[in-house]
Amino acid sequence: MTExxxxxxxxxxxxxxxxxxxxxxxxxxGALFGLxxxxxxxxxxxxxxxxxxxxxxxxxxxxxxxxIVKDPIGIRERVGIIPEQETPPSFLTATEYLDxxxxxxxxxxxxxxxxEWFDLLEFKDKRNVLCKDLSRGTRQKLMFAQAFIxxxxxxxxxxxxxxxxxxxxxxxxxxxxxxxxxxxxxxxxTHILEVAExxxxxxxxxxxGRLLHSGPVADLALRNEHLPGFFLxxxxxxxxx
Amino acid sequence: MPELFRNMMKExxxxxxxxxxxxxxxxFPVMIFGIAFMGAFLLPLIQAAxxxxxxxVLVHANFLLLGFxxxxxxxxxxxxxxxxxxxxxxxxxxxxxxxxxxxxxxVTFVLKDIVYYFFFWVFPFGFGYxxxxxxxxxxLERTLLLLVTLTLAFLFGLCTVFILSTVYARSRAALWLAxxxxxxxxxxxxxxxxxxxxxxFPPLLLYFSFSYASLVLSCALLLLLFLLSVMLFxxxxxxxxxxxxxxxxxxxxxxSFFPDPPxxxxxxxxxxxxxxxxxxxxxxxxxPLVVIWFFLSLLGPFFPPHGLLFTFAILTGVIASTMYTWVxxxxxxxxxxxxxxxxxxxxxxxxSTFAVLQAVPAAFIAAVAxxxxxxPALVPAVVLCLAVSFYAVSVTVWLTGLSPNVLVYDVRVLIxxxxxxxxxxxxxxxxxxxxxxxxxxxxxxxxPSLLFFRRAMVKWDTVDQAGF
Numbered sequence: 016m017t018e019x020x021x022x023x024x025x026x027x028x029x030x031x032x033x034x035x036x037x038x039x040x041x042x043x044x045g046a047l048f049g050l051x052x053x054x055x056x057x058x059x060x061x062x063x064x065x066x067x068x069x070x071x072x073x074x075x076x077x078x079x080x081x082x083i084v085k086d087p088i089g090i091r092e093r094v095g096i097i098p099e100q101e102t103p104p105s106f107l108t109a110t111e112y113l114d115x116x117x118x119x120x121x122x123x124x125x126x127x128x129x130x131e132w133f134d135l136l137e138f139k140d141k142r143n144v145l146c147k148d149l150s151r152g153t154r155q156k157l158m159f160a161q162a163f164i165x166x167x168x169x170x171x172x173x174x175x176x177x178x179x180x181x182x183x184x185x186x187x188x189x190x191x192x193x194x195x196x197x198x199x200x201x202x203x204x205t206h207i208l209e210v211a212e213x214x215x216x217x218x219x220x221x222x223x224g225r226l227l228h229s230g231p232v233a234d235l236a237l238r239n240e241h242l243p244g245f246f247l248x249x250x251x252x253x254x255x256x
Numbered sequence: 257m258p259e260l261f262r263n264m265m266k267e268x269x270x271x272x273x274x275x276x277x278x279x280x281x282x283x284f285p286v287m288i289f290g291i292a293f294m295g296a297f298l299l300p301l302i303q304a305a306x307x308x309x310x311x312x313v314l315v316h317a318n319f320l321l322l323g324f325x326x327x328x329x330x331x332x333x334x335x336x337x338x339x340x341x342x343x344x345x346x347x348x349x350x351x352x353x354x355x356x357x358x359x360x361x362x363v364t365f366v367l368k369d370i371v372y373y374f375f376f377w378v379f380p381f382g383f384g385y386x387x388x389x390x391x392x393x394x395x396l397e398r399t400l401l402l403l404v405t406l407t408l409a410f411l412f413g414l415c416t417v418f419i420l421s422t423v424y425a426r427s428r429a430a431l432w433l434a435x436x437x438x439x440x441x442x443x444x445x446x447x448x449x450x451x452x453x454x455x456x457f458p459p460l461l462l463y464f465s466f467s468y469a470s471l472v473l474s475c476a477l478l479l480l481l482f483l484l485s486v487m488l489f490x491x492x493x494x495x496x497x498x499x500x501x502x503x504x505x506x507x508x509x510x511x512s513f514f515p516d517p518p519x520x521x522x523x524x525x526x527x528x529x530x531x532x533x534x535x536x537x538x539x540x541x542x543x544p545l546v547v548i549w550f551f552l553s554l555l556g557p558f559f560p561p562h563g564l565l566f567t568f569a570i571l572t573g574v575i576a577s578t579m580y581t582w583v584x585x586x587x588x589x590x591x592x593x594x595x596x597x598x599x600x601x602x603x604x605x606x607x608s609t610f611a612v613l614q615a616v617p618a619a620f621i622a623a624v625a626x627x628x629x630x631x632p633a634l635v636p637a638v639v640l641c642l643a644v645s646f647y648a649v650s651v652t653v654w655l656t657g658l659s660p661n662v663l664v665y666d667v668r669v670l671i672x673x674x675x676x677x678x679x680x681x682x683x684x685x686x687x688x689x690x691x692x693x694x695x696x697x698x699x700x701x702x703x704p705s706l707l708f709f710r711r712a713m714v715k716w717d718t719v720d721q722a723g724f
Contacts, residue, residue, distance in 0.1 A: 063593075066593075068593040068720075068721075069720040070718070070720060087598075088596045088597075088598055089596075091593075091594070091595060091596040091597075092596040095594075096593070096594040097594070098590065098593070098594060100590075101590040101591055101593075101594065102591075103591065104522065104526065104587070104591055105526075105530070105586065106525055106526045106528075106529040106530055106586070107504060107522065107525060108499075108500055108502065108504075110502050110504075111502055111503070111504035111505075111525070114502065114504050114505050114508075115504060115518050115521075115522055116595065118505075118508055118517070118518035119518050119519070119595050119596065119597060120595065120596065126505075143499040143500060143501065143502070144498075144499055145498075145500065145529065148498075158594075161594065162594065
């Protein structure tokens with residue numbers, strides 16, 4: 016098994032708050048990995064740590080063989096990231112934003128690839144509109160396109176289906192499933208458990224910054240359990256603990 | 257009104273304390289008080305070089321500028337908040353969800369700004385002089401009058417920005433017409449009376465020659481500006497969704513000589529499309545500098561030859577250094593954090609864009625030199641202005657990274673900035689007064705500027721970026 020992410024005792028504290036508390040986690044190549052947890056459990060912080068956007072206060076992690084502290088830019092060159100809240104720059108159009116991403120990532124055929132994404136996510140008619148005037152759903156499509164335009168071997172996505180309508184959700188789920196079939200890896204964080212159960216091969220549960228569980232989704236089926244019930248019982252236990 | 261007003265005050269406080277930290281922010285008025293209190297003891301020394309009236313002119317000009325700045329920030333606050341904190345929203349922009357009219361919210365917002373910044377800036381300064389009066393021998397009634405006239409100067413700045421912005425919201429042509437009419441009015445006043453028009457600034461007239469009639473007149477004029485702003489306020493802003501052609505790729509190619517062409521192209525498009533180039537150049541650069549020029553020129557007789565132009569060049573350099581905030585204010589590090597872009601790369605790019613914008617102050621100072629008949633001092637004045645601007649921005653970048661707006665009210669940062677920039681300003685003011693070409697020595701500021709930039713790159717690459 017080849018690990019694309021390996022975190023050891025990874026921690027991040029903000030003052031007194033332990034956003035991520037000594038998490039040890041590994042993600043294998045080709046997995047569609049779901050990081051689950053209630054609001055404020057540390058999922059977004061975990062993605063920021065793994066992509067070198069913020070520095071850990073303890074522990075270590077290696078992503079695609081690169082240390083998150085020593086080579087955060089190297090990691091961001093290789094992975095695709097969709098943050099939960101961030102939106103594309105207000106005063107660029109959708110086309111310009113993808114050209115911008117292409118120029119920064121040094122993709123020679125970025126414009127052609129952008130056209131493919133406009134077609135795939137069905138927003139060609141909005142490509143010359145300034146991002147500030149796009150709907151939330153269209154901005155999310157654009158963020159999706161920027162994360163995959165360079166064909167990364169690993170993509171980390173914070174709440175992948177948020178702001179998408181049911182038709183687009185279906186399309187994205189299908190895209191992600193195809194993506195991992197090609198031997199690439201997807202790491203998503205979500206609190207929509209039904210989606211996680213439907214599309215993820217592996218999952219982990221974070222609660223108050225601590226890792227409560229990690230393992231394949233298939234194991235639950237063997238025990239005749241469902242992810243939502245398992246998650247709720249584990250988190251409720253954690254709450255009472 | 258009271259409920260909305262109270263909550264807007266709370267909101268303003270929380271915005272600032274979130275940005276700057278509660279303690280740092282709370283200490284700010286204390287620092288202003290301290291500066292004014294201690295400054296009062298220096299008055300005899302200052303008056304040995306400058307007449308008391310001239311100092312009063314400068315102080316009033318500062319509070320007029322403060323009004324401009326507060327008004328300007330109020331107008332773009334929501335956009336800045338959104339870029340800084342993500343999905344931020346202010347009560348001032350909540351007419352859709354509250355059963356209150358836009359106009360009512362606007363009036364409450366203006367009143368909130370007046371009260372908040374009075375207690376935050378104006379009162380601590382005025383109170384510093386009042387508290388010092390028993391020890392300095394300055395009559396108490398003069399210090400009380402100063403507090404009143406500084407308040408009026410601040411309000412004139414605030415109301416002027418609000419009225420110009422409401423005119424701008426209706427028609428850009430009307431704004432330019434209003435600016436031209438104002439210019440012609442002040443110019444005619446100067447031509448008819450043969451006096452510097454700044455001397456007709458109502459708070460100054462009141463300070464130099466107090467009468468209740470002048471006080472009522474000043475207040476009436478302010479009230480008129482305020483009522484006109486409210487009347488002209490246009491809540492029906494229909495946002496238009498328009499398509500624009502791809503300018504990014506051609507611009508990136510044209511900027512290929514930049515260290516990071518795509519980042520520079522994005523910055524320039526941000527500036528152009530947000531309207532910041534025109535708006536900021538007018539409200540944050542030209543108007544403040546024109547005001548400064550009129551007030552500063554009152555001190556002309558006390559300067560050595562070319563001294564007035566060189567002093568103005570230094571002040572222009574300091575104001576030009578704030579152009580760094582133009583290229584950072586609509587951007588957080590968030591969108592870049594998805595990309596292989598380090599903080600130091602982004603700082604380098606922002607500084608490059610800032611360097612392009614320095615064509616504006618360079619042209620401005622050159623024009624002032626020619627228009628004032630001081631053409632021989634043109635080159636030294638432009639060099640001095642640019643050297644000061646780059647030095648001041650290097651200190652800003654070192655102290656604040658990509659968030660110059662965020663940290664400007666942090667007392668520790670502000671004191672560091674004032675010391676580092678103040679020392680240089682003092683030295684080069686003195687040097688430039690020594691002779692026509694002595695100002696050229698300011699090129700040595702390149703060395704500390706580069707050092708500050710280099711240190712900033714190392715420093716900010718190891719700090720988690722806020723706001724995403």
